[in-house]
Amino acid sequence: MTHRESRRQTLYMYLFIAPWLIGFLVFALYPILSSLYYSFTDYDIIHPPKYVGLANYQEMFHNDLFWKSVVVTLRYTFISVPIQLLLALGFALLLNQKIPFRGFFRTAMYFPSMVSGVAMSLLWYWIFNPSIGLFNYVLSWFGISGPSWLMSPDYALYALMIMSFWTAGSGMILFLAGLQGVPSSLVEAAKLDGAGRFRIFLNVTLPMISPVLLFQLIMGVIDSFQVFTQAYVMTQGGPNYSTWFYVYNLYTSAFKEYRAGYSSALAWVLLIVVMLFTGLIMKFSNRYVHYEGGGRK
């Protein structure tokens, strides 16, 4: 590449990425840095911020609601994400076989994922209604009398977890795509060697789709660290703070109590935790994830 050519390339690259670059500086980098600054201040959005050092971070450690939100969010994440992944993988394995009405089943499994956001929250708000809702009605077919779900501090979080399983269909589509990428020659070779279904799954299929699994694990964890809609629409964090999710806590302290300084500290903790988790999962997975055509990296 000549000197002139490389200058031309640089020029055009910056011209084309300019919209994103401006957006990145204004809507991402500036907010990240300024929230770091705000996190060391006492700031109510109206009056100018006042520097208070580490006070916000110290307060966090003594704040019961902060700890409550951490526990709620971690419990939700560690229970619901693995089960969601297992369900999605299970559906994908079932639907990767030659089975009658396969197209119908795939669409039907994915369909619930289209009712996302507030519409889904409203629907399940009714489903979990203890006296007229669908969930306790279905349980009654099996002779179980269900709890009061969203109105019970013991069950509200579980209700939200159950709701999250309903959209396992979108994860299923990702796994299906992964499964279709498994070369049939490998499966045939394993069969010839006398491997059973389970062995083939464990030693051939699973390593081949491990990148998809890893990707979904990371995105699942990041997403569930940021649960907001369900808490806002269905429970308002209650009853008795049993669904007081981290982001709901952040939202309340920033936009109900106008404590932008303290909330910025919360935001930075979230940012660091998300980065840490992503890094940890990636590092841990190096040993287990198999990438086609390029060793382990």
Place this chain on the structure above:
Amino acid sequence: MSTIPAAGPNASSSLTKPRRKIDAVSIASFIALVVTTFLMLLPLFFMVSTSLKSKKELLKFPPTFLPETWQWSNYKDIFETLNFGQMYANSLIIGILTVVGTLLSSALAAYGFARYRGKGSNLWFMLMLSTMMLPYPAIMIPQFILFSKLNWIDTFLPLIVPAFFGSAYNIFLLRQFFSTLPDELFDAGRIDGCSEFRMWRQIALPLSGPALATVAIFAFIYSWNDLLTPVLYLSSSDKFTLPVGMSSFTSSRFRIPPWHLLMVASVLAMLPIVTLFAIAQKRFVEGIVLTGIK
């Protein structure tokens, strides 16, 4: 090769045996699928049927599967109870402008990353990828302060303008697509005296219809479902988007939630998404696979 056409009686019996085993597994899988599909579709069925029930029938337990009287007027009442038509229009306007902005800015940036190797291009690309993991709640407070200084509170601008500055997922998706376009096309364009911008518009874009459609669909769905951002910025009820307005159903405004209207709202809210799915099922699935956005 010589071992494969094993025509002897032993070989054929050992071949039929595993096939019978597969059949048993297939039957079990089929039954499992029927049961789970039934359970997955049950809430949707009740969503539609409840949306057509009368106020009195709502409080029956067990819930009736089909409405005793089909009350189609519920679909009219929702427009009177909530400012539903206005909210629907607001969501559509914001959604469509978000799609336009996302397509334009992401296609430009993606082209820049795919076609040019300039100084710092790797650094910017890595930074771009890392913003995919950036949680919105981590940046929403300074963004809010920024937009309030611009006097954009209670307008649609904070919901639309950022879309015109690219989004990492879509840039990544389009960049992958643009990278697969053959260099010869662009060389030919250059020889014919085409400007770089014209090559983007007249060579790259027309060849990327499917990828652009995928981006458009997912940008629309994201904007359509978003609750947190409009909750922060929109305060007067005539500016509410669908999710903001619908979330008021569960607030203390109603002593007993109007369950039938709540279901009507849910049905109507999923309508555009189902329509998109019906007309572009392949793009839809592709989008999920490429971006992992659910």
